[in-house]
Amino acid sequence: MMFSKALVAVVALLVAGSSSAPIKHRREVPQEHSHEKIITVVRASLNLNNPDQIQDPIFALLGDAAAAAGAGKITDLACLQQAVADQAFTNAKAANDTEGMTNALIFRALERNTGKVGLASELCTQTAKNPEIQALTQHQDPASENAAATNKAIALELAKQIASVGGDPLDALLSGTFAPGDVNDATGKGNTCDDADDKEGCIFTQNLLVPDLTEDEIKAAVGNNTAVDQVDNNADEGADGDDKAHEG
Structure with missing residues (x-):
């Protein structure tokens, strides 16, 4: 089920109003739908078997x-995002669904909303069922301390895990987040976007994603026997075949 921005906002207000503890920070401007195409695939995988009765993957990014x-x-x-990714990965693996596993891995690495621009999100300390998910954490707000190095390391590890399940490690670039916002921005908007009606994801369609690293860096880190190398090898073999045909 797709949750609109209005519904999510209402949920946030209801929960905040019913809590006895004061909220220390107002919520950062929403960005949970920015990678919508990833969430869509994860939703389908999670719904195959959802023993923890998680209502929707989108809640894990709030x-x-x-x-x-x-x-x-x-x-x-702090572990909801990991739980969603872990169960979605488990379901996709049981179905021999490489795309589903790949998107579950990417989802685990997406940035989660925090209270303000520059505030890092809390890390999960529980152990995931799948080692591929356990190897990952979420991207951090690009304006937070050491975010560039942290997010690059996350993307590199993500590429390795995607390659390990037979996916294209270059898809790790899809997990990237926005350009750093101003930590003194009173609106909390930063450089984000959020559009539940954009099925691709507004970070992609509005060209707002800032890559954590280059394709060459991913290829160097992942090494041989990857989907990238296989594509390159197939292209080379095709070119060789054409050359031989012309020679004949």
Whole structure:
């Protein structure tokens, strides 16, 4: 089920209003739908078997107050994103669905909303069922401390994990986030976008994604026996075949 921005906002207000503890930070301007095509695939995988009754993957990308409304049986909200990715990956693996596994891995690495521009999100300390998911954490706000190095390392590890399940490691670039915002921006908007009606994802269609690294860096890190190398090899073999045909 697709949750609109209006619904998510209402959920956030209801949860905040019912909580006895004050919220220390107002919510950062929404960006959870920015990578919509990734979320769509993960939603389909999660719905194959959802024992924790998580309402929708989108809740895992929200701040704690709003996330709690859709977390199902997950009580450690810092681990909701991991739980979604882990179950989606498990389901996709059982179905021999490389695309599903790849998108579950990418989803695990997406940036999660926090209270303000420059605030890093809390890391999950629980152990995932799948080692491929366990190897990953989420991107951090690009304006947070050491974000560039942190996010680059996450993308590199993501590329390795995608390659390990037979996916294209260059898809790790899809997990990238926005350009750093101004930490003194009172609006909390930063350089984000959020459009639930953009099926591709506004970070892609509006050309807002800032790559964490280059394709060459991914190829160098992943090494041989990857989807990238296979494509390159097939292209080379095709060219050789054409040359031989012309020679004949």
